[in-house]
Amino acid sequence: MKILHHPDRSEIHLSSVLYALSDPVRLYIVSEIKKAGERTCGDMSVPVAKSTLSHHARTLREAGIVNVRVHGTQRLLSLRTEDLEFRFPGLLNAILDAFESSFEKDQFLNS
């Protein structure tokens, strides 16, 4: 089985986190995970090819934002809430609250 690298808590960098979350698709993915707790890639209806979705999942994982757990043929994504809160208190919530109250999520509603 493939080993998925997750950065250590201390290796999570602010710029990388902000960059990873500056993409509307990834922001949407993260907000979906936040709501559901854990989601698979196929679970999320985003208007991109599955290879693109895979790329986004990888970006989020390498930035230290999500944890990926292998379960059969699926990958379960969850937020690294504690680690992020430890490193950057209040950041994730501020971003996700902003996303929820913005119009940026609207473009995914009918996709």
Next chain:
Amino acid sequence: MKILHHPDRSEIHLSSVLYALSDPVRLYIVSEIKKAGERTCGDMSVPVAKSTLSHHARTLREAGIVNVRVHGTQRLLSLRTEDLEFRFPGLLNAILDAFESSFEKDQFLNS
């Protein structure tokens, strides 16, 4: 005199703000402005060419993060604190606090 376009408060997008702040140089610029209230481009000692600095200032202005005021031959940059707080409550502070307590600012200390 050249007109500098600043996006309206309602035109500030979360992704653009996060993207603009995902660059270490720009993050440093913003943290310097935050401390001083207002700064000129030449004021800030960043390890990049002046044309590059100009590019970063433009990115921050177009993302709606800074206001640029012309004063003689200089441009005074200030944070659009109120607008950002209105659109994304707590976001800017969470990011700047994270930056201050991270090691990311260290790379600029001796430049």
Next chain:
DNA sequence: TTCTTATTTCGATTGTTATCGAACAACAGA
């Protein structure tokens, strides 16, 4: 008007990224 200072714009370069489809790999169930 000429010089100086502060900053922008231009053109070029180099590197990165988002995207896709096709091929591949891992697993589960029949």
Next chain:
DNA sequence: TCTGTTGTTCGATAACAATCGAAATAAGAA
């Protein structure tokens, strides 16, 4: 073992971004 499901990797493409130096601009001072 075959088949379908799930997701990754590969190769390609097109767009974008960070960077620089040189030239241009704009305002003020001499």
